[in-house]
Amino acid sequence: AGDKEYKAPSNKEEEALTEVWKEVLGAKQLSVDSNFFSLGGDSIKAIQVASKLKKFGYKLDVKDLFQQLTIENIAPLLKQDQLKAEQGPVEGEVFLTPIQHSFFQEQLAEPQYYTQGAVLFLKNRFNHQLLENTLAKLTEQHDVLRMRFEKEGEKVKQINTGLQGKHFTLDIAEIDSLDTKQQIKQSAEEVQRNLDLEKGPLLKAILFKAPEGDHLLLVIHHLVIDGVSWRILMEDFMMFYQSAMQNQSVALLPKTTSYKEWADQLLNYANSDDLxxxxDFWKKLETNGVFKLPKDNTSAENLYKHSKDISLKLSKEETADLLKNTNHAYNTEVNDLLLTALGLAVKEWSGTGKVLINLEGHGREDLFNNLDITRTVGWFTSLYPVLLEASSEDLSLCIKTTKEMLRKIPNKGIGYGILKHITSADLKQGLQLNQKPEISFNYLGQFDDQEKSDFEITPLTLSETVSPENKRSCSIDINGMVIGGELTMEFSYSSEEYREQTISSLVNAYKIHLQNIINHCINKEETEITPSDLSYSDIALDDLENIFG
Structure with missing residues (x-):
C-alpha cells in the first residue's frame, strides 16, 4: 500500500472525510483511495468517524463505510445531518435494554460492585474547582450518568433523574507512601462496594494527591457505560477541563439520541417482522451439538475471587502488521483473524474443531434511520453465541470460514439479546435462547489516542472492578485491546476449574496461531474474495472455491 500514488481530496465531502480519518486513524497523510482497514480501522473507529463527521454537518451510515472502504467511494454517500436529538435534560422511566436485563438475571451477590473505571494521571496537578465543574458538566451532557435503578418486587425500574442535586461524588486523598497503586486499589474497592443503585450517584471520583502528581480515579457502574462510552466521556472530560483551564467557554457537541429513546425503539423493534x-438463523445455531471444554476440576462455584489471569502481548511490529497489513489477503477485519486463532488454539488444546463462544460486540448497530447513537453514553453491548469451526488443516480455509460465518450473523448479533429478553414469548416459540458457551470473547479495539493529551489514562482491569463474591458468567473470559501500539489478550479463568499450566498452554497456542495467521496474510500478494464480498452473497464458500479453483 505504501507505494501507491497519492490522490488528494477533490471536493468538500472528501476533505471532511480526510480530516476525520487523519484524526481517528492517526494517519499523517492519506490518499482518498486508501483502504480503511489497511490504515488500522475497525468497527469502533468506524463509529468514531461517523461521530466526528457530524461537526462538518454530515451523516454517515457505518455500513456504507464497511462496504465502500475508501474516501472517494464513501464521499458520494454522505448525507446532510438533519437529525435533531433532544438537547435538554432527559428524564423519566427508561426501559431496560437486553444487556441490562441480562445483568439483573444473573442475580449477583453484590450487583452494585460491577463497574468500569479508569485512573487519569496528571503531573501538573488538577484544579479542584475546575474538576468539580467538569464532572458536573459531564453528568449534565450525558443523561445516563443520572440513572437510578429501583426494585419493585422481582422487577427493576430504570429512572433517568433530572438535573436537580449532585450526580457524582468527588473526594480527595493525600498519598505520602510509595505504594500509590495499592492505596488506589483499596479505595477503589471501598467506593465500589458502597455504590447504591437505587439512590445513586453511579459516578464516583477520588483525587489522589501523590508526590509524583495527581491520580484521578473514576468509577462508573457498568449498567450505564461501556468501552465506546469511555472514549466519548474521556474526550469530553479533556475538552471541558482543558477549556476551563484556558478560561475558554466550551461549545459542547450537540447531544445525539438519548439512551431512553434507543430503549423505546428497541421495544418496538422487538416484535417487528424485521427482527x-x-x-430461523438462531434456531439453526441451537441444533449444533457442541463439545464441552475439558476441565481440570469440576467446581460448583465459579466466582471472581477464584479468577486468575494470563496475558499475552504482541510486539508493536506484529500489532501494526495485524491492524494494517493483513486485511488485503481476504478482506478481513481484525476480529476475523483473532477468532480464527481462537478456533485453532481451542482445537489444538482440546481436540475439538467446533467451539461455541459468547461474542461481545459494541451493539451500536444502524437499526433505525431516525436515530444517531454515535456519541451517546450508555451500556449498548451485544452478547450472542457464535460457533467457531476450525475443522480444516488449511489455514486459508479456516480464515475464510470464520469470516463468512461472522458475516452471516444478522445485524452483528444484536437481535439475539432482543429476542431473548424483550420479544413476546408467543412470537418466538421453538426458540430456546438458553445456550451457555464456556468461553467469552471481547476485542475492545485501540486505546492509543493519548499522544495529544496531558493526561495518562489507565483503564482498571476486570478483577479491579467486580466484586470477588460475584459469579463469573463463563469458564474462560478473553479480553483483547491495543494499548501503546501493542495488542494484549487477557485470558481470565477460574482456579477452581483450571490449573495455571492448562490455561498457559491454551494462551501459548493462541499466540503461535495468531502469529502464523499474521505471517500468512502479510505474505499473500493477491486478494482472495469470499461470498460476502460479492453482492450475490448466497453462494456457498465451497462453490466459490470451485469457480475460482
Missing part, C-alpha cells in the same frame, strides 16, 4: 426474520 422475527432472524429466528
Amino acid at each position: 422475527l426474520k432472524e429466528i
Whole structure:
C-alpha cells in the first residue's frame, strides 16, 4: 500500500472525510483511495468517524463505510445531518435494554460492585474547582450518568433523574507512601462496594494527591457505560477541563439520541417482522451439538475471587502488521483473524474443531434511520453465541470460514439479546435462547489516542472492578485491546476449574496461531474474495472455491 500514488481530496465531502480519518486513524497523510482497514480501522473507529463527521454537518451510515472502504467511494454517500436529538435534560422511566436485563438475571451477590473505571494521571496537578465543574458538566451532557435503578418486587425500574442535586461524588486523598497503586486499589474497592443503585450517584471520583502528581480515579457502574462510552466521556472530560483551564467557554457537541429513546425503539423493534426474520438463523445455531471444554476440576462455584489471569502481548511490529497489513489477503477485519486463532488454539488444546463462544460486540448497530447513537453514553453491548469451526488443516480455509460465518450473523448479533429478553414469548416459540458457551470473547479495539493529551489514562482491569463474591458468567473470559501500539489478550479463568499450566498452554497456542495467521496474510500478494464480498452473497464458500479453483 505504501507505494501507491497519492490522490488528494477533490471536493468538500472528501476533505471532511480526510480530516476525520487523519484524526481517528492517526494517519499523517492519506490518499482518498486508501483502504480503511489497511490504515488500522475497525468497527469502533468506524463509529468514531461517523461521530466526528457530524461537526462538518454530515451523516454517515457505518455500513456504507464497511462496504465502500475508501474516501472517494464513501464521499458520494454522505448525507446532510438533519437529525435533531433532544438537547435538554432527559428524564423519566427508561426501559431496560437486553444487556441490562441480562445483568439483573444473573442475580449477583453484590450487583452494585460491577463497574468500569479508569485512573487519569496528571503531573501538573488538577484544579479542584475546575474538576468539580467538569464532572458536573459531564453528568449534565450525558443523561445516563443520572440513572437510578429501583426494585419493585422481582422487577427493576430504570429512572433517568433530572438535573436537580449532585450526580457524582468527588473526594480527595493525600498519598505520602510509595505504594500509590495499592492505596488506589483499596479505595477503589471501598467506593465500589458502597455504590447504591437505587439512590445513586453511579459516578464516583477520588483525587489522589501523590508526590509524583495527581491520580484521578473514576468509577462508573457498568449498567450505564461501556468501552465506546469511555472514549466519548474521556474526550469530553479533556475538552471541558482543558477549556476551563484556558478560561475558554466550551461549545459542547450537540447531544445525539438519548439512551431512553434507543430503549423505546428497541421495544418496538422487538416484535417487528424485521427482527422475527432472524429466528430461523438462531434456531439453526441451537441444533449444533457442541463439545464441552475439558476441565481440570469440576467446581460448583465459579466466582471472581477464584479468577486468575494470563496475558499475552504482541510486539508493536506484529500489532501494526495485524491492524494494517493483513486485511488485503481476504478482506478481513481484525476480529476475523483473532477468532480464527481462537478456533485453532481451542482445537489444538482440546481436540475439538467446533467451539461455541459468547461474542461481545459494541451493539451500536444502524437499526433505525431516525436515530444517531454515535456519541451517546450508555451500556449498548451485544452478547450472542457464535460457533467457531476450525475443522480444516488449511489455514486459508479456516480464515475464510470464520469470516463468512461472522458475516452471516444478522445485524452483528444484536437481535439475539432482543429476542431473548424483550420479544413476546408467543412470537418466538421453538426458540430456546438458553445456550451457555464456556468461553467469552471481547476485542475492545485501540486505546492509543493519548499522544495529544496531558493526561495518562489507565483503564482498571476486570478483577479491579467486580466484586470477588460475584459469579463469573463463563469458564474462560478473553479480553483483547491495543494499548501503546501493542495488542494484549487477557485470558481470565477460574482456579477452581483450571490449573495455571492448562490455561498457559491454551494462551501459548493462541499466540503461535495468531502469529502464523499474521505471517500468512502479510505474505499473500493477491486478494482472495469470499461470498460476502460479492453482492450475490448466497453462494456457498465451497462453490466459490470451485469457480475460482
